[in-house]
Amino acid sequence: MSVFGMVSAVAGFIKVRYLIDKAMIDNMVFRAHYRVTSAILFVCCIIVTANNLIGYPIQCINDRGVPGHVINTYCWITYTFTLPHEQGKYIGSEVAHPGLGNDNQEKRYHSYYQWVPFVLFFQGVLFYMPHWIWKMWENDKIRMISEGMRGALVGAKEERERRQSRLVQYLVETMHMHNTYAFGYFVCEALNFINVMVNIFMTDRFLGGAFLNYGTDVINFSNMNQENRTDPMVAVFPRVTKCTFHKFGASGTIQKHDALCVLALNILNEKIYIFLWFWFIILAVLSGLAIVYSAAVVLLPSTREMILKRRFRFGAPNAVDTIIRKTQVGDFLLLHLLGQNMNLMVFGEILDEFVRRLNFGSNCNLPSAPSTLEMSPIYPEIEKYGKETET
Template sequence: MAILALLSALAGFIKVRYLVDKANIDNFVFRAHYRLTTAILFACCILVTASNLIGDPISCITDGAIPEHVINTFCWITHTFTLPDELGKGIGTHVAHPGVSSYVDKQNKVRYHSYYQWVPFMLFFQGILFYVPHWLWKNWEEGKIRLITDGVRGTTIGHTEERQNRQKQLVQYLIDTLHMHNVYASGYFLCEIFNLLNVIGNMFLIDSFLGGEFFTYGTKVLELSNMDQENRYDPMVAVFPRVTKCTFHKFGPSGTIQAHDALCVLALNILNEKIYIFLWFWFIMLTIMSGFALAYSIAVITLPSIRETILIRRFKFGTPQTVSALIRKTQVGDFLLLHLLGQNMNMLQFTDVLNELSERLHLGNNLPTAPSTLELSPIYPSDKLRLHKETEA
């Protein structure tokens, strides 16, 4: 029940973050890093520390000469090992368990396993790493979007006087700070680069942590289903063995050193293997999404036509002439600010903001023409006489 309470608390924290009316200052790929991935890593950390799921993380079998709690503690805090040359051999005929067989010290190739002590710490540390880019961007952003959209943020449109006044203040702020947001935008784009480097760096970190096995871990698991049932061995068992060996040395009655060989069951690895195969696929997918997000940002920075397309197709604003004039008048930092405003406002209200901004900047493309103004205005007798004289002249 304790594990369910912890996971429920974590899920509740995530849910509250989504429901609270806060300003949206990033995109969904950015949020996949600091919300979803951080939550996944913290949840995995909780799972591997929950003893009520798997019982004792390690249980060792000896000849009885050493107390059980002593050998368990010793093998947990030091290391266990397997024999990689014995993997794939017949269980029960050639080896007792995958990678577990008799061996001669310094003659057999040995693979030591001590990572299981650090798995929860590593998962927690990685969760913090994925939150760091958001923390940096949040401090760089300093609540600007939240402040300038206060009173107009949300999906509903209110025609109250206060809301209209806030909209006019927002437009005035955009005019007063025109061309002053490039440093603001550079912080966002740098954090997007940091996101991509962060997920790639975490993959290298796990690969080093698991002894160079992580990068090929997922592909080996996928290849497992295509192998013959009699000849294949589970690569998850090779990376996360369920049964290992441990050697404990102590002095005998005559003072000679005695070596006690123990078999240790690593119940924790039944969770570790599932966690890391999921992380392998998730990190690959997150890397691809981050790469596309960064390529999109580069296109926004370098290609004004992309910025025009975003305003026309995503925010349904204006005509190509109006949008082109607005893009020429603004810079990349101004566009990022407008883009974030569009994510926090109702589309119709955001269009009104862009229209008013274009009008205040004297772009002129979305202002009513002179003929339409005459048609909509009443014509008085004095006006008719004036128009008649102008026609005769």
């Protein structure tokens, strides 16, 4: 299977869906976690496992005392090492390659390259988990109650008004019953932030403590004098390492065979992890800001007022004040999610009708009990209210 074909398999994470087909139940930062980041990590996993991009991931040379395929396999499944004290020396005069020299000194072992594909895949799953939890918690509520009203204006005016009236009645009858729904959303939003921070420190541990400063070291390296600088990407992801193989000789004595191993895979790893460093930092900042925004929505009525006026262009002062005073956080979150799935004009009409029913009571021009029962295909909870009305 070609690399392009494998990469195409994860395209579903970032494809754009038309609103009529799929309701949006989160914000852009939330989607950046489970669509963009998961897709990036899965694609990186595919790339580092595609041998046709770089040939063999490891190739070792020795004194021919050990067959080539044996030493290659051994050094891949065990580990290789470099010598930190040999970093920064002149190549060709002092050392053959960065980090190589006499073995009688401190060694830095490298065995991460065996696990890179598995770790990337696991991280991709971690970034998808908060969305999966929220999707199970949300249970398609937004999709069902906004059926036929998402996206552009479609259908006859009478049908649209009938659907809007049924939706408004649902909102009125379920007032103050959506706080648990909102709690699930905010918990999953917090999980996104926790997850990206955990992934940063987990990657740092995986790379032997070299990830936290990896990006800043690369930036500093690019600004240094070219003659007196050591590439931090080569230090973290060495391209040539050493490996030691022991075997018994003809007389039963233990023989030591040194090998130099070319890790072609690190050409990809160094680029992948420098990109992930910057992306994780950006995502952590955005996720933190998203939590601050959500906290402001919960704690500050002025924030909810600003959202209604600027985000949804709902500017009637008395109507905005009514919504803020009479709704709770769960009600407002439900309205917010409905608003981002609908045309602004349709959503404005729904808010107008919603405010009118809040101000003048639920019996003002409301549908009779049979009409309420008709809402059951849109959302099962409505059936309960219809039966109570009929009784």
